[in-house]
Amino acid sequence: MIRRLTMACIAALLVLSVIAFGQTTPPPKPEDVVSMDAILAALYDVISGPAGQKRDWDRMRSLFLDGGHMVGTGRRPTGDFGHRTMDSVGAYIALNAPALEERGFFETEIGRHADTYGNISQVFSTYEARFKKEDEKPFMRGINSIQLWNDGKRWWIVSVLWQSENEQQKIPEEYLRK
Secondary structure, three states: OHHHHHHHHHHHHHHHHHHHHOOOOOOOOHHHOOOHHHHHHHHHHHHOEOOOOOOOHHHHHHHEEEEEEEEEEEEOOOOOEEEEEEOOHHHHHHHHHHHHHHHOEEEEEEEEEEEEEOOEEEEEEEEEEEOOOOOOOOOEEEEEEEEEEEOOOOEEEEEEEEEEOOOOOOOOHHHOOO
8 A cells, every 4th residue: 555655656746847847858750850950950840831820839849858948039129139038848839839820930941050069069050031931032031049969869959049130230141051
């Protein structure tokens, strides 16, 4: 009896720790995490889609290391710079899913610079965004600074930090090449 009660308490603590410290990562599509190219393509693909299309948010969660976070930066109307930290992929989804799914959003990589040491990589992935895939011109361009880790079995996104281009800060030519 005591042994069963102890096991039940341990199981309950494990469940509560997952709830308290963040969700566990859903299993990925193996082809999404096999290479750096694959995980970056999956990241862009999962947030992109036409108006009215639900995104596969579990797929997005599967790309990120537990505890992974996202930080958007940019110039405020006052002229100074600010940031918004989303301390989990779930926070990013809660904040952005309604707008992405309501109006449509297509983000594509147009340039990349990557530095790798051992099992870690820092990637500057230059992007452009459109509301519709067929829009002639993007409404926004910028750089995603993406930190990646390979655990020997797969690639993980550790964090994404981004800044959109503006009139005062144009994307340098070196970051527009793949």
